[in-house]
Amino acid sequence: MLVVEDLMLLLLDDETGTPAAAGTLPYTLGGAVLVELALLGRIEADSAQGLNGPKVYAVGDGPLEDPLLQEAYDKVAEKPRGAQTLLLTIGSKLWDPVVERLIERGLIRREKKRVLGLFKMTMLPAADTEYEAALRDRIRAVLVDGAEPDPRTAALIALLSSSGALPQLRPQLAWSSAVIKRAKELEQGNWGAVALDTVVTRTAAAIAVSTAVAAVTVTTPPSS
Template identity: 70%
Template sequence: MRDDMLLVEDLTMLLLDDETGTPSAAGTLPYTLGGAVLVELALLGRVTSDGKAALNGPKVFTDGDGPLPDPVLQDAYDKVAERTRRVQPLLLDIGAGLLNTMVDRLVERGQIRREKKKVLGLFPATRLPAVDTGHEAELRRKIRAVLEEGAEPDSARTAALIALLSASGALPSLRPPINWSGTVYKRAKALEEGNWGAEAVSTVVARTAAGIAASTAAVTVAVTVATTN
């Protein structure tokens, strides 16, 4: 399993439909992808929050110094550093346009390929089938172990990935599908709400990351309700 992938790359890969090239939960995707980047920064100890519940989530602050190992992370860190803001406005600022960047990176990494075709011989369409399936298969195995079998997440990173998938509303539409049930729903929601297990929540870093994931869930629900009414 690759250890150099960003959380937001893993999330994008899982959300992309191999046949259509369309991501699940597309309407709220910028918020979800922005949340994944902020969560990664939290796991790296480079952002913190005041942890206070508010309409737009907790305030987010930069922490630590020195360059970050990836330009996507550095760009997000710089946005946080510009001025103190609450998490929800940051999600869109960081996540806007990020899908195209992630698709390009996954193509460059050889994880997916871009195929151009025409539907009915007339309408252009793009497919994004998986190429190197080993990494994605391992991610899905870990997700299933937690949600279907009740295993503890093997890391805060796995817990964060499931929390973000749940926050996006896309878990039921993942392919191949999870064996969906009320128990699976409750396990996913518990992770979404920051219950990452005793080891994971024992650090300020993980609590900050969980708080950002929970805020991502709140804003995606709000956006979904607003666009359907």
């Protein structure tokens, strides 16, 4: 499973398949793919923050095994771009392929229904919740129990928090000021020892920060 698949699975309501934080979804999904490329050592980001976040560069050689990651990598490789520009460029095309992957894995299913006997509606309820429950347990261990996150879990929490979807997860976390503070720390790239290890995790953390900035920009109404 890719980070973006884990993220989508967590965002989809188990009963209806409606995604939480739908307004920022393209940015969040794009952030998940860029984080994955960073963790694979295939992109790096400038330390300086420009208008559209740090510039992102393709690095490394050879094809990637996953075609979804390869397509995103090829887009990065075209030319250096600001992270926030890449988030939307990549993320706007991810809904359909990621949903299809989750259906193929048997984690969600597609249902066709009629509302009021007239309007057709497609629903994407959960089909198998065991894997998702394990993801939630990992997130709960970090936020509630204070466990040290691995890079993937840190990235997932950062992306969920930046999208505004974290409080909407069901079953809901035992919210407290400590949990909220921990989630915000991860959202802002403070991954502790994880992010200090290599340029790989530092780049992944920087992408997560850019995703948070993009999400805030999208959801903040313009001043009159």
